[in-house]
Amino acid sequence: MCAPVYCHGYPSIDRNIRHTPLLKVLLLDADRSLGRTLEPELDDAELFSAQSLSEGLRMIASGSWDLILLDADFSGAGLEILGRLHEDGGMAPVVLLTSQPTMDLAMEAIRQGAHDVLPKPLPRGRVREILLGVEEIKRLRPLPEPAGKPGEDTIVGASSQMMGVFKSIARAATSDATVLVLGESGTGKEMVARVLHSRSRRTRGPFVAINCAAIPENLLESELFGHEKGAFTGAIGRRIGRFERAHGGTLFLDEIGDMSMALQSKILRAIQEREVERVGGGSPVSIDVRIVAATNRDLAQAVREGRFREDLYYRLAVVTVLLPPLRDRGSDLDLLSMHFFAHYAREHGRPVRAVAEEVFNVLHRHPWPGNVRQLRNAAERAVVMADGETLLPQHLPADILNPPEPAAANGAAPAPTEPPLVTLEEMEKRMIRRALRETSNNVTVAAERLGIHRNTLRRKITDYGIEHG
Template sequence: MPSFLVVDAAPETLAAAREAAGARTEVRAAASLGEGLEMLRGRKWDAVLLSLDFEAADLALVSRLAESGVQPNSVVLTSSRPTMQAMVESSRLGVLGLIATPVNADELAALLREVFAGEDVVPLPPADAPADDEETAIGASPPMLEVFRMVGRVAGSAATVLVLGQSGTGKELVARALHRNSPRSSGPFVAINCAAIPENLLESELFGHEKGAFTGAIARKVGRFERAHGGTLFLDEIGDMSLPLQSKILRALQEREIERVGGEGRIPVDVRVVAATHRDLRSAIAEGAFREDLYFRLAVVTLNLPRLADRGTDLDLLIRFFVARYAVRYGRPLRGVSRTVMDLLQRHPWPGNVRELKNVLERAVLLARGPVLLPEHLPLDQLRSHTGAPAPENASPLPGYAPEMSMEQVEALHIREVLRLVRGHLGRASEVLGFHRNTLTRKIREYGLEDAVRA
């Protein structure tokens, strides 16, 4: 049974703590700071509530408790006069939270879920990779395994590779893997996003320029082709390049030499080119927007990266992998992901692919304090903003909703919808709604929603 020590002299705080912790948690109370410190020395507690209103209690006490084995991520602080500085300092110390008195039971319950969330938790893999390693591509789905096989077959050659895929699917990761596993791995890997640089500057970025070549050219500049000599040049979003620049890229690939802007001499370059785009180059060729001869020069080998939505069980694998990585990077004590979080992430279509998933999980890990990643750590508004299909004009965000309904009717409707989403599982529903399970049970009884609860 989980244990919870409440070090607070106010009887109403103890009452709120008992409601928040629930019947399956052992709740003990200490009416003075001295008594509380004695009880902390006597045994290990799963969670501790500590009032900063005691005369000798301050944030430095949290650090001293940590030296005695009380982990800050198991501590909730309360204060009758919370300040911004105290909030910032308590967050820096890694406590679960600082809340104002009188304590709101639901607010406290939301914090305690980070400690007591024991049901339906998906464990994390060992975080044995460096926390700052950004070059790891993982996956077990058939389309990703085919990509890995192709990389293994062509990495050792000098062939030009064209990588196709939506934004965020990992095109640069593939390019780096090709370079890292090639005979050129000791040479430079130089990347440039052709869509991110204004057209009038892109030629100079690629080929360099001589001093005085144009207004503002106050010194000679070495371009990306020269910088990549002996290594790999990654031309990302090459489908956004203008036709005149395409012809110059083609010439550089064919003749293996370049000319700086404003220069007269030819400069030999030994570069392997990997290009990438999210555009349909065949359609661009038909529209006259992309050179067919350049396409065939680039597409000696073509790799197609699947959307995250098409990678099946890779999503679960990636969620656990990134959460473990970010937990190490940011020093969070996470050991698992709530099954409700996994369900919510599975329902999202991920239009931004792996890049979007990484951003969502990095933010979630930053907000987590306890051992389990919970729904309140997710940007739920962002996840719910993509339904996978456009909603009809004036469509209700909730089935059966009407503006004429009272707040109680809307709440009942929303609770029923959440229960449907989690298949009647009370624990998961309380996580999504932000209610303590006891509060949710009471509301289900009040609104007559017993039929929506799993037996």
């Protein structure tokens, strides 16, 4: 019969504060006292033990283990069991225990896949170190294969908000309807325009983009409609504008909300008449262009205030796609982060294979005012700065790790103020909650950060009635 399960610490508290289950350790050893000896070494872990070969084999086959402790002399078949586990693959790390350690035994055990070889009696603290390593590995997220082919336009998301965006794109892509894409800066408006183009019947035609806010007003008309030689000082030859260059394809007018009323009138005419007139030209030029416009401004409000033509607004907003800010997309932050990590690891030839869970804790604490564009830049920087196979919080940009304090309304730095006084008990509660939150509710690591013993931390969690996770 299986030996009793040793549940260390305070199981009832652990169930309330851990996101992940306790580590499961299997001990295969005829020595019944070894489990009690191991008890101080097993932080946040459950120990299961077997004393016979048949019982041990059954438990190996029926359980999902995080660590297996195997006596080399277990039923006279320790090394045989180790070899079988190694051949099967995908099993938990196996630590071989022996009361007669020798170089030959250690070398043979390592050859057969042992994670470590420990002498009996066990070195104090060594099993605990191994368990901490196992737990850290469980807290890594393996990097996925990059989504899509290099250079392919891919919008990543699984939130309900993005599902609505995907449906709008799918319905609009197959038509020639004008699309207005709304959203904060950095949310991916140009990416939507490119996907609309690539999924449309115009995919073989050109995709031409212009940022209306980045070009001076006196040059924007020429950029859009082109000009004839001699139309103005410096016009030394004919220039084909963006409307003509996009013939047979898609023209993306980014930041159209920053355009003057005069140019808005000419844009409206080009859309309605499907023709443009070059600056200094005398005859119209026919165009076949699908328009996708975008802005981070509230165009409806601009219409009410007389800053944007109402007729142009309705011409542009045949189909409207509203992109949510990154802060409202929930778990999409994780999906996007892993997508960018994988993409840049491939692009820059970096050896990153996994991401530490703490990286996502840091990312979720950031407000992301620059939205997806800011996240993309942060992910690229992290991948480039990573010095091994695991991406860690310290590889993230400094402004993500330590975001600056918000500036005062007049732009000046806020005057330093002392926080209001609170009781020591309340301060202690706050620090415990913060330590648990920043360590994903790992009691052992949180206790180490707070500089107290884990049992003291568990007692305080109980005394204060802290429930988290």
